[in-house]
Amino acid sequence: MSKTIVVLASGTGSNFECIIKAINAGKIDAQIRCLIVDRPCGATKIAKKYGISYYELAISNNPMLNLHVKAMLCHEAHLIVCAGYLSILSTDFVHLFQGRILNIHPSLLPKHAGRGMYGARVHQAVLDAGEVESGCSIHLVDTGIDTGTVLAQATVAVSPIETVESLRKKVQMKEHELFPQTIQKFLQQQKP
Ligand code: GRF
Numbered sequence: 729m730s731k732t733i734v735v736l737a738s739g740t741g742s743n744f745e746c747i748i749k750a751i752n753a754g755k756i757d758a759q760i761r762c763l764i765v766d767r768p769c770g771a772t773k774i775a776k777k778y779g780i781s782y783y784e785l786a787i788s789n790n791p792m793l794n795l796h797v798k799a800m801l802c803h804e805a806h807l808i809v810c811a812g813y814l815s816i817l818s819t820d821f822v823h824l825f826q827g828r829i830l831n832i833h834p835s836l837l838p839k840h841a842g843r844g845m846y847g848a849r850v851h852q853a854v855l856d857a858g859e860v861e862s863g864c865s866i867h868l869v870d871t872g873i874d875t876g877t878v879l880a881q882a883t884v885a886v887s888p889i890e891t892v893e894s895l896r897k898k899v900q901m902k903e904h905e906l907f908p909q910t911i912q913k914f915l916q917q918q919k920p
Contacts, residue, residue, distance in 0.1 A: 731758040731806035731915050736813035738845075743811040743907050748778050750908035753901030754847060756883035758824065758915055761805055764798060766815045789817050794822055802810040807915060810869065814846060819871050827870035830914065832907055834899045836881055837865040859886050862895060864903045865892070866910040880910040 737744050744763065748758045762783040763775045775782040783801060786796050786826060795818055801806050802825060810817075810831040822829065833841055833850075840853045840862075854862045863883035868876035882902040 732761045732804070733758050733807045733809055733911070734761050734802045734805040735763045735809045735811050736765075736812045737763060737771035737813040738766050739771065739811075741769065741774040741811070741874075744775045744902055745807065746779075746904040747811065747908055747911065748774070748780070750912070756908055756912045756915070757914055758911070759904070762801055763833075764801060766813065770814075780863050785805035790816065799824055806918060807911065809911065816873060817869060822869060822871050823826075826870065828870065828906050828918075830879070830911065831867055831869050831874070831876070833865045833867065833874050834862075834896070834903065836863045836883065837859070837864065837867060837874060837878050843873050845874070848892050848896065851892045851899070854886060854895065855890060855892065862886050862899060864899050864906060866906060879914065880906055882906045 735744050735747065746755065748760065751758060751760065760780050763771060765779055765782060765784050766772055766787055772782050784796055785794050798821060808825055808829045808830065810829065831906050835841060835850050835854060840850045845853065862882050863881055864913045867878045870876040884898040884902055
């Protein structure tokens, strides 16, 4: 029986779509149970395009309700994938699912990470630091921010004329290869 994945997203959903395409191409042996978003975002259009159920659980003033609904949707999922999910997962949620939550971060962890470091801010920090290389990391989620064990990384060269936008595109191309590969490897190695 193939495994089940729940995807959490807040953005355009390009990584989400790459995961769907990898499943459809037989490169990931799993099914997506549903998408959870924390705000209106492009990822829900992708869910509609592929007929995947989605739920918008806004960062509400009722964190317990949010936790319960999210936990219910993720219950029995083999893997929870944060594909550009901007909300910080609560400690309670992480404790429930620790060891089966993956996140993608657009830098070579542990560099350029932590609270408030997401999207363009990460790439700007890479340029400000004069890095000659950057990349993306897939890591297990723990109760810290971007601190869990790194499972895979891919690097890109930072050119002297690099801009935030050009770096974002380069890194994202790597993400689209690395994320599906890492998900498949993770599921294969997972104990039943
Ligand atoms: C990715 O670059 C990822 O590294 C970061 O958020 C972005 C999401 O992009 N965590 P998309 O919504 O998958 O296009």
